[in-house]
Amino acid sequence: MASGKRNLEAAIATEATRLGFADCAIAPASLGPQTAARLQRWLADGCHGDMLWMEARADQRAEPQVLWSEVRSVIMLGMSYAPARDPFALADHPDRGRISVYSQGGDYHKTVKTALKALARWIVDQADDIQVKVFVDTAPVMEKPLAMAAGLGWQGKHTNLVSRTHGSWLFLGAIYTTLELEPSGAGQDRCGSCTACQDVCPTNAFPAPYRLDARRCISYLTIEHAGPIPAELRRGIGNHVYGCDDCLAVCPWNKFADSAHRNQAFLPRAELAAPSLADLLALDDAQFRSVFAGSPIKRSGRVRMVRNALIAAGNSGDPALTAPVAALLDDAEPVVRGAAVWALAQLDPARFAAESAASLAGEEDAGVLAEWQLARAPLRV
Structure with missing residues (x-):
């Protein structure tokens, strides 16, 4: 050459x-x-x-x-x-929403x-x-x-x-x-016997090494999937409200990654680094667009973000979130109403039993009614 x-x-x-x-x-x-x-x-x-x-x-x-x-x-x-802080830092703060590192900046x-x-x-x-x-x-x-x-x-x-x-x-x-350039040479697999990324996945999204079932992946469920999140996967969502870094963050090769090499455009915005679930639950369309302007999150829309925040709220065990969750039983969007039904039943079964029937008396959406029946069954009401 x-x-x-x-x-x-x-x-x-x-x-x-x-x-x-x-x-x-x-x-x-x-x-x-x-x-x-x-x-x-x-x-x-x-x-x-x-x-x-x-x-x-x-x-x-x-x-x-x-x-x-x-x-x-x-x-x-x-x-x-490359993040400057541990992506698992919010795992023990259930009142906060976890947003994937890649979406916290521009x-x-x-x-x-x-x-x-x-x-x-x-x-x-x-x-x-x-x-x-x-x-x-x-x-x-x-x-x-x-x-x-x-x-x-x-x-x-x-x-x-x-x-x-x-x-x-x-x-x-x-x-x-169209340039004829000399290839640099393929990368070599250096995972060895490590299974850390497989073991950490909260929803068991890896049926085998090197194979992902997106239907069980938290990133897919919280970003790409438009409908209700499957009931059997909701506990695994934890407090993830947009994406998931667990399988990435646990990789031992990250010890060589240096946040000094990070492009400054991706520095995390303060309001996206650790948002409160209460604030996310309160978002209307205009507020959503304002908060997430300039962020890749804006593409997913308010409905998915609030749905995700409701799942996280239901997992939180935080009684302070009961009122904002209950308020969403009357949301205009069926996916939000359905997630609110599930979250309220997790947070306060007694309040769910007392209030949900009245809130859903005129409900016509089959998906929301199915959520209601699912939530009622364990309560025998």
Whole structure:
């Protein structure tokens, strides 16, 4: 390979660092048939739950050249959001909601994509007739297998990327390009016999190492899933109200991650670091939009956040939350009303027995009525 080409690849990495990326490497523009086969098995088993967009463009997701036939190399970038404090810190504070580390600061879509576009423009300026496309989490791109193919790390037993330098705390972005670049070399699996991420999951979302059933995953349930959270999984939710870091945070490789490498855009906002469940339960639409402006949480909407806060309230055992929970029995949204029924029955069975029948006298939503019957059964009322 010509020295000029090597110099270009080194220069790309240098420019990526200047733009705020913590790591940069080159993957080939093909993931191979094994990746496609694993994806198809996962989809066939229904492990993607309600995420129908995962199957809609599965062929493009499994193979970069199906998405864009002209791609010759994939530049994979990682931007650190390593936390400065223990993600488990709020586990023993049931009156507080736990928000995933990645969502406590600015919206990563905007930050990563802005830097990717700047790097792509820089690359295009280096030579004639170069084409590029940039992707951050919103296109049919398998970022984690590509990151492993590029050598940024490996997909751990929790299915997320693990880096020897940055642990589990990297946002991933991809630049597809017509440039013929030399691949950096694939990452090697270094999980060994460790099962920490499998063992810590509160909802048993890993049927086997390296395999995730999203239907049981707290991140999926609290972010992607729009309906009621399955009753058998609610206790496992604990006080998670948006996402979950448990399987990431427990990884031993995080001891090498340094929050000094974190992009400053992801510094946690005070109001998102440890929100009170009482405040979350009181949110109306306007307040939700105001509190979560500029955050990736805003995309999920007020209904899911309040539903999640109700599940956390029901798990809290905190009698101070009984009144704000009861107030939501009359919410305009059926999913919220149903979660309020369950939460009130957990917090104060006597008040539930006394008030729920009157509150639900005119209820027509089948889901809410089913929640009511489920909650009434143990009380024999």
